Amino acid sequence: MEKKSSGSGVRLERRNILKLMATLPAAALAPVTPFASSVAMAMPQEAGAQNDAAVYQPKVFHPHELRTIRILSDMILPADERSCSASEAGVPEFIDGWLHVKQGNLLDEIRGGLTWLDMASNRSFQFDFADCSIQRQKQILDRIAYPEKAAPEDASAVVFFNSLRDLVVSGFFTSRQGIRDLPYVGNQPQQQWTGCPPQVRAKLGLVDS
């Protein structure tokens, strides 16, 4: 069990990561299969339509905020050939519920960020963010989505977008749909444990010891 880590100090070395990411081929992912384990299938499932946007009653967001969050979620993680979009995976509802119970000032930060987005898009385009065209929405996000390139006066909006991106990524890859997108093949009771498989050892250049 990992214990809660303290502090928020961050120092990062990014020597060659960007270059390295660019040279990697598309991720070699597990085939998208239904969950195999019969044990897992037999586990209780929570009733209710968590993902049913039509009937969702937000806990913290006003309708306009939720609408903006929906648009942002899908801009951050859109559908592609492998998996659905963030909003189809229930991410806006997840974020609303998370902010409802999370202590600290995350709710203020997200809500304040949404206000900033509307302010920025009204200043530039005389419309709220949600009512702008996708090109214009992208223009605004491009200002705050790349921390190292952002203008100093947008710094607090960059912080907001980092947090929102983490929330969307968290919400998506822990959703029923999103987790099948990852090469996670666990939560299946095993007869025995055999450790790091030979083909992975080979790829890592680990000689058998």
Add this chain to the structure above:
Amino acid sequence: MPDSMSTSSTYDVIIVGSGAGGGMAAYNLTKAGAKCLMLEAGGWYDAAKDSKWLEWQYNAPHRGGGDYTSPMNYFLAADGGWQVPGEPYLNARGTDWMWFRARMLGGRTNSWGRISLRNGPYDFKPYDRYGNGFNWPIGYEDLAPYYDRTEELIGVFGSKEGLENLPDGKFLPPPAPRCYELLLQQASRKLHIPCIPSRLAVLTRPLNGRPECHYVSQCGRACRMGSNFSSPVVLLLPARETGNLEIRTGAMAREILTGPDGRATGVSYIDKKTRKEVQVHGKVVVLAASSCETARLLLNSRSSRFPDGLANSSGMVGKYLMDTVMSTVSGFLPKLMDLPPHNCDGVGGMHLYMPWWGYQESVRRTLPFSRGYHIEISGSRQGMPMPGVLSGTQKLVGGGYGESLKENCRKLYGSFVTLSGRGEMIPNENSYCEVDNNVVDQWGIPVLKFHFQWGEQELRMARHMQETFQEIIHTAGGEVVQSYGAEQRWGISEGGQGIHEVGGVRMGDNPKDSVLNAHCQAWDCKNLFVADGAPFVGLANKNPTLTILAMAWRTSDYIADQVKKGNV
């Protein structure tokens, strides 16, 4: 219904608390034939029914994520957490003590990390070796047979290594390492830091009717199958089968009752359902409410005879509180990106770890601190992805959104590792707890106020951790993602955050500077014993629970023996 009721029968032993220490006391004393009453403040817990084993996070409220405080701790088998509603505690100015409490049958043994390391010979005599801290009144040889028996009973996997001050135990075979663990092992070996199979109370073979682990990495949820150690499954079940154990849950002990001769006569508790006081009587009282709660009980047991609390003629109750020194670095290992999909769950903890390697250096005083630490490792591919998964990707890929972000997430999945130190604290006078009579909990019981300070030694140790962990990550071909510098006090944890709080009712050779003798028997009150972590005189870099269990066994043997001889 009278306002205060007392039950007429007298028990042989009253045990307060059902966690590691209380469970072990009950296991042995009931087997020795004693009629025992166990008081547990929390509710009943049965892992076979109540564990959230195998449930998917997407079916849980908030995907099961968050901290250890409800309602965010859906999966962790801990009623309570960093805060317990209606049961506050206070911090003195300048102290940020964090106190993790699990109010339930079995206490924190339902959710604990199962890391089970023996203290070694040096750990009992630190003053002799380092010239600071205090010696215990017992040595390794006193506890060794109890470590043996405890391991054989609860089941601990590990490997025989013959390392300095890290006694090998009666081990089950260790599970094979995970891929990222092998990478870190390769790196640490280059730096001459040992990396060996970890030692966890998880069954890799069937034992005493309990099945082998199913390797879904969910020990913290409590095991539905009973394949890891928890007090209710491994200790309380057999204790109840003797017919000698009665357990009362929802029973919040308030004070220990004493007679005119100063001996303990029983315990007064508040029944949480009725909010009424109940008094129960016993010939022997064993406290195992967890270190600080045990100190609190003694301090709250005041009478004209014991104005400063029971067993406190030395004034030492609450003193020399300790916790483990923690500091953490996380890194990104590019080699771990984009691996062929494979099951990386394993047991609910690390399969490899790095024990302390610097004993000779600390004797030669070539290190900037005395004592040592071990390194616990984890990787982001282990276990079910939970909220927080892939957080901070912008730090690695420069930000972004859209299809490229999604693809980057897939590539980055599973490529993060964390190294976290667990270091030895030297007990100091500035770290203690006391009762504040101005504030009570919802049961009317005065609460604890904490004072805690790390010393210069601990800060230097945290710095050494930061530097070493970064070196390991670099040697493994990785990049450091999160680390802490001087301005963040080297990332040193808050007191209590290690959830290894021990001390406060220490044992010793001299009634003037200790509360308990070498058998955890109160100097001032012969039929009062302590069986949790409160008697600890020091806190080695070894996680404390195996030692709590072994000491509780030794203490119970002593109680049984003394009762037989008519001495208590």
